[in-house]
Amino acid sequence: MKAVKSKKKVVGSKKKDVVSKEKIVRTNEELEREVEAGAEKIVLVGRLAQQMNIAFKIKKYGWAVVVAFIATTVLVPGVGLPLSASIVAAITAIGASLFKEILSGYEIEEYFNSPMKLILKKKAGKEEIIFVDGPDEPGKVRPSVALAEIVGSKPLSRNNVTKKLWEYIKENDLQDPKNSEIIIADDKLLPIFGGKKKVTMFKMTLLVQDHLE
Numbered sequence: 001m002k003a004v005k006s007k008k009k010v011v012g013s014k015k016k017d018v019v020s021k022e023k024i025v026r027t028n029e030e031l032e033r034e035v036e037a038g039a040e041k042i043v044l045v046g047r048l049a050q051q052m053n054i055a056f057k058i059k060k061y062g063w064a065v066v067v068a069f070i071a072t073t074v075l076v077p078g079v080g081l082p083l084s085a086s087i088v089a090a091i092t093a094i095g096a097s098l099f100k101e102i103l104s105g106y107e108i109e110e111y112f113n114s115p116m117k118l119i120l121k122k123k124a125g126k127e128e129i130i131f132v133d134g135p136d137e138p139g140k141v142r143p144s145v146a147l148a149e150i151v152g153s154k155p156l157s158r159n160n161v162t163k164k165l166w167e168y169i170k171e172n173d174l175q176d177p178k179n180s181e182i183i184i185a186d187d188k189l190l191p192i193f194g195g196k197k198k199v200t201m202f203k204m205t206l207l208v209q210d211h212l213e
Contacts, residue, residue: 035106043118106122131144132145140156140157141157143212146188149188150165150189162208172186194207
C-alpha cells in the first residue's frame with residue numbers, strides 16, 4: 001500500500017514574511033539614518049510614531065493645534081494635559097534639523113493608534129508646469145499647456161478661467177453623483193489635479209492656481 005504524505009497548510013506565513021521585510025524604526029538615531037539613506041518608506045513604532053504624528057499635525061495646522069490643546073487643558077485637565085505634554089515631548093524629542101528634514105521630504109501614508117505605528121513615504125517630485133507662449137496682458141493670466149487644453153491658450157481673466165473650467169466640468173458630467181462637491185478627473189483634468197482621480201471643489205481651486213501665470 002502506497003503511503004500518502006499529509007500536506008499541512010501553513011496559515012499566515014505570507015503575511016509574516018511581508019511584515020518582516022519592513023524596516024522598523026524605534027529611535028531618533030535610526031530615523032536619521034533612514035532619512036540620510038533616502039529611504040522611500042519609513043515605518044515608525046511606539047512613542048516615536050506618536051511624536052512624529054503630532055509633529056505633522058503641528059506643521060499642517062500650525063499654532064491652532066497648540067492653542068486648542070492648551071484650551072482643552074484648562075477646560076478638561078484629565079484630557080488636555082496628556083495631549084499638551086505629548087506636543088512638548090514631540091518638539092523636544094525630535095532634533096530641529098531632523099524634524100525639518102522629515103517634514104519637508106516625507107508625508108504620512110498611514111497611522112495606527114493601537115499599536116502605535118506611523119508609515120511615512122517619500123514625497124513625489126513636483127512636475128514642472130509649462131505655460132503657453134504669448135504676451136502678458138494687464139489683468140489677465142496665461143494658462144499652462146495642460147490647462148489650455150480646457151480653457152484655451154489665450155490670456156484670460158481669472159474669472160473667465162473659472163467660468164470655462166466649470167463649463168467643461170458640467171458639459172462632461174464630471175461631478176460625483178453622490179457628492180457634487182467632488183470633481184472627477186478625466187484625461188485632461190488628471191495632470192491639473194496632480195494625478196489625483198478625485199478632488200474637492202476647494203482643492204481644485206488651489207491646484208488650478210499652479211497652472212496660471
